[in-house]
Amino acid sequence: MLRRLGLIFALSIVAGGTAAGAAQAERTCADPKAALGVDRVVEIDASTGPLFGDLSGLTREESFLQPREVVLTFDDGPMPWITKSILDTLDRFCTTATFFSVGRMAIAYPATVKDVLSRGHTLGSHTWSHPLNLKRRGLDRAVDEIERGFSAIALAAGQPIAPFFRFPGLSDSDPMLAHLQSRGIATFTVDVVSNDSYIGNADRLAAYTLAQIDKRQGGIILFHDIKSATAKALPVVLAGLKQRGYKVVHMRPKAPLVPLDTYDADLEKLLVKSQPKATGVPPVIAASADASGAASHLLPFFGSPAVLKTLSGEDAEVTAISPPARVRAAATTGLHAEVGTQPERKSERVRSGQKVKSERVKRATAGEPSPFMMFGF
Numbered sequence: 143m144l145r146r147l148g149l150i151f152a153l154s155i156v157a158g159g160t161a162a163g164a165a166q167a168e169r170t171c172a173d174p175k176a177a178l179g180v181d182r183v184v185e186i187d188a189s190t191g192p193l194f195g196d197l198s199g200l201t202r203e204e205s206f207l208q209p210r211e212v213v214l215t216f217d218d219g220p221m222p223w224i225t226k227s228i229l230d231t232l233d234r235f236c237t238t239a240t241f242f243s244v245g246r247m248a249i250a251y252p253a254t255v256k257d258v259l260s261r262g263h264t265l266g267s268h269t270w271s272h273p274l275n276l277k278r279r280g281l282d283r284a285v286d287e288i289e290r291g292f293s294a295i296a297l298a299a300g301q302p303i304a305p306f307f308r309f310p311g312l313s314d315s316d317p318m319l320a321h322l323q324s325r326g327i328a329t330f331t332v333d334v335v336s337n338d339s340y341i342g343n344a345d346r347l348a349a350y351t352l353a354q355i356d357k358r359q360g361g362i363i364l365f366h367d368i369k370s371a372t373a374k375a376l377p378v379v380l381a382g383l384k385q386r387g388y389k390v391v392h393m394r395p396k397a398p399l400v401p402l403d404t405y406d407a408d409l410e411k412l413l414v415k416s417q418p419k420a421t422g423v424p425p426v427i428a429a430s431a432d433a434s435g436a437a438s439h440l441l442p443f444f445g446s447p448a449v450l451k452t453l454s455g456e457d458a459e460v461t462a463i464s465p466p467a468r469v470r471a472a473a474t475t476g477l478h479a480e481v482g483t484q485p486e487r488k489s490e491r492v493r494s495g496q497k498v499k500s501e502r503v504k505r506a507t508a509g510e511p512s513p514f515m516m517f518g519f
Contacts, residue, residue, distance in 0.1 A: 191323025333361025
């Protein structure tokens with residue numbers, strides 16, 4: 143109930159919050175010559191449940207990125223001592239990112255969740271507890287993980303968040319995507335993997351990430367804000383993007399997520415435990431201090447300032463996209479299609495009288511990792 147009232151109140155002050163968001167976005171950049179900035183904003187209508195990013199075997203939308211454009215994303219946090227360093231670096235380069243947080247991490251560190259939003263970034267979800275191979279848990283348990291995660295992050299944020307989701311291990315499926323579609327939630331895989339789950343040396347991580355970006359000429363980039371090497375490598379990566387002429391695109395939703403109230407009672411108890419001293423300040427208008435020590439209110443409209451400025455001082459171009467609704471099905475190429483066509487090839491050979499050895503298709507079990515776990519999602 144507390145969270146529900148907070149969200150209603152947040153939506154009721156959009157007009158006042160727009161001015162606050164504009165003020166936040168119009169802060170002068172400390173070093174524009176070295177900064178990366180934000181070149182363009184893509185406002186996504188998530189109501190049809192679109193799927194973006196290359197790393198999926200399922201049918202997905204066309205990329206909204208142009209050549210040499212990147213989207214910065216961070217999974218698995220918040221982890222205060224690492225997330226703060228990443229936020230400071232993003233501030234120094236005057237750019238923004240999308241954070242796919244884990245619900246129980248958000249409940250444990252609500253102040254950091256608020257910090258992410260107060261600095262103008264977009265906040266989505268990465269489930270409640272980051273289970274591997276979510277699709278092997280059964281649809282009911284998977285939906286519980288998804289919905290509990292969104293509810294926890296919105297509660298910790300004290301304001302609306304984006305209807306943006308990323309599967310742990312990119313372990314998606316048609317039934318889970320159908321649920322997300324029914325809830326008006328957009329799903330994001332990735333185009334470029336930093337591999338920061340396996341590269342612990344910051345210099346090697348920066349070099350590898352930039353090489354992968356160059357290979358693809360941009361894309362949605364995956365980092366983790368729980369890796370110390372990522373925090374150390376990020377300044378080098380952003381400086382490299384600047385030097386190479388890449389442009390940052392900021393993602394924001396057309397409308398906020400409306401979380402289910404099913405989990406409120408349990409989550410509010412957990413949140414109280416993580417912050418034993420109640421301040422009495424309504425969560426949606428709690429203030430945080432910026433680098434200068436001045437109070438900066440949380441942005442009231444799901445984490446994105448109303449206006450983003452380019453380094454030249456102009457309003458960033460806003461591209462609004464509304465992907466059409468579609469029936470989710472396996473793509474015609476990739477892992478799913480290849481496995482699906484094998485039985486037909488076998489039956490054709492049997493009908494032709496050929497005696498052939500049966501092909502064995504190794505099927506994943508509950509204990510096996512997602513095909514993409516090699517990247518450390």
